[in-house]
Amino acid sequence: xxxxxxxxxxxxxxxxxxxxxxxxxxxxxxxxxxxxxxxxxxxxxxxxxxxxxxxxxxxxxxxxxxxxxxxxxxxxxxxxxxxxxxxxxxxxxxxxxxxxxxxxxxxxxxxxxxxxxxxxxxxxxxxxxxxxxxxxxxxxxxxxxxxxxxxxxxxxxxxxxxxxxxxxxxxxxxxxxxxxxxxxxxxxxxxxxxxxxxxxxxxxxxxxxxxxxxxxxxxxxxxxxxxxxxxxxxxxxxxxxxxxxxxxxxxxxxxxxxxxxxxxxxxxxxxxxxxxxxxxxxxxxxxxxxxxxxxxxx
Numbered sequence: 001x002x003x004x005x006x007x008x009x010x011x012x013x014x015x016x017x018x019x020x021x022x023x024x025x026x027x028x029x030x031x032x033x034x035x036x037x038x039x040x041x042x043x044x045x046x047x048x049x050x051x052x053x054x055x056x057x058x059x060x061x062x063x064x065x066x067x068x069x070x071x072x073x074x075x076x077x078x079x080x081x082x083x084x085x086x087x088x089x090x091x092x093x094x095x096x097x098x099x100x101x102x103x104x105x106x107x108x109x110x111x112x113x114x115x116x117x118x119x120x121x122x123x124x125x126x127x128x129x130x131x132x133x134x135x136x137x138x139x140x141x142x143x144x145x146x147x148x149x150x151x152x153x154x155x156x157x158x159x160x161x162x163x164x165x166x167x168x169x170x171x172x173x174x175x176x177x178x179x180x181x182x183x184x185x186x187x188x189x190x191x192x193x194x195x196x197x198x199x200x201x202x203x204x205x206x207x208x209x210x211x212x213x214x215x216x217x218x219x220x221x222x223x224x225x226x227x228x229x230x231x232x233x234x235x236x237x238x239x240x241x242x243x244x245x246x247x248x249x250x251x252x253x254x255x256x257x258x259x260x261x262x263x264x265x266x267x268x269x270x271x272x273x274x275x276x277x278x279x280x281x282x283x284x285x286x287x288x289x290x291x292x293x294x295x296x297x298x
Contacts, residue, residue: 001045002129003028005122014114017053024050044128051121055089062092065109068244070148070208074099105147145245149214151253154203163205164191166213170236193233194218200227202261203234204253206246214241217250219258219266229265230258247277251284259297268293 003009003026012033016024023036026048033050034040042049063082069075074096081091096103123133152158168187175183203218218234221227232254237247258266268281269292286293 001028002131003031003048005118005134006031009033010115010118013050013118014111016050017114017117018058020055020058026050048125051117053117058089061110061113062089065106068109069102070241070244071099071102072240074102101147145249149206149208149246151249152205152207153253153257154201154205154218158205160195163213163216164194166238167191167194167216167234167236170238173239190234193220196220200230200261202230202254202257204250204257206237206241206250208241212238212241214238215246215250217254219254222267227261228263229267230261230263231267231269235268248280248284251280255284255295255297264297266295266297 009026009031012024013026016022016033024033025036025040025042026032027034028046028048034047040047059082062078066075066078066082069078077095078092081095082088084091096106119134126133154160167190171187171190172183175186200221201218202220203216205213206215208214215237216234217232217236219230219232222229222231235247235251237250255266266286267289268286269289281293281295284295285297286295
């Protein structure tokens, strides 16, 4: 029996997923949940299992959220709670209440994750019923990154001297396993490109709400005669802000702006690219090109 995934049923399922003491089934006839017992048989007609959700899933969800908290004090406290070994969920709830803004983001993040889980589960059922899959369920339209960070387009009035100083520190940190000569050579190579007087330069800077430098992406034309191809020669995220999605947003903004300029290709020819960001480049449509990367935009 086909049932409709109503808003009320979605909320019931979310509540049931958080209840680790009882098990629930979907009553297809009434499009509602009932408590599972031995007298009711799951037949995928009148009664359906709800999505599987365990305490391990709950722990992983909290761990993923905490990795996105950029404020060091609450992040460290929440991490300590998660690895305390006892009363994790209760202590997590009590600790996060001390930080109302982060608690709000946690509930948004959790709700969004549950909606994605329920949407995938329901689409699997619709596939079995021979029905078309539904689009992702609507959720709260709130980008957590933009709550804590701001993104600014680089233009001729932008203060590049301050960025140069910040990038110098990042390069020194990233190149600490090499000699100082290597670090300085990489810095000077980058600085020359960054301060070039290109007539076609596109870039974005990210700053935290406390005005800390968090990241940068910058692209230049290959030459005056070649404006259909741009080169990304700067792409940095400060060490303390990595893993929060800042690099993804910077690259997305930059590629969108490049596409607006009617460029067809973007190259990353010699940027020293850590292996850990390669999956991001591939998700954004880049492919390996020799020792660099290339993406076709149009």
